[in-house]
Amino acid sequence: MHRVPLLMAAVFMTFACxxxxxxxxxxxxxxxxxxxxxxxxxxxxxxSCSPEGDLFVQINGRAFGLNTATVEDADPGFRRVWAANPGNGGERMDLVPLIEDARELCE
Structure with a gap:
């Protein structure tokens, strides 16, 4: 009897991960x-592209939106993994290549 709830919990954890x-x-x-x-x-x-057309990049199990990807609007967690542009002091690398590839998933 106790195995069924444990099995169900394992299945839900698999989907969550x-x-x-x-x-x-x-x-x-x-x-x-x-x-x-x-x-x-x-x-x-x-x-990723959601059914609604929202674009995401998932890093280490956490999703960040790409639709409004400006440094000011970016999630602090995303800013930690968004690389600085070595050729342009202080600015971040261009996200357009990721945005374009994510957008292709919507088609």
Whole structure:
């Protein structure tokens, strides 16, 4: 009798830990795919497009919106992984390559 609740809890935990977090279409991308245009300080991320057309980048299990990706509007957690632009002191790397690839998932 006690096994059923444990089994159900395990199933729910599996869904809660799934990489796409229910955001619709998703695709893993890696730094090597983008070369010097890679705008993050982590080696990989998951791009997603929600059924409503919202764009997300998921890093270490946490999703961040790409639709309003300005430094001022960015989540503090995202700013920690958004790479500084080495050729333009103080500015961040351009997110357009990630945004374009995430947008393709909406089509």
């Amino acid at each position: 799934s990489p796409d977090k229910g955001f619709g279409e998703s695709r893993e991308v890696e730094a090597e795919d983008y070369g010097s245009d890679w705008p993050l300080t982590v080696e990989s991320a998951i791009l």
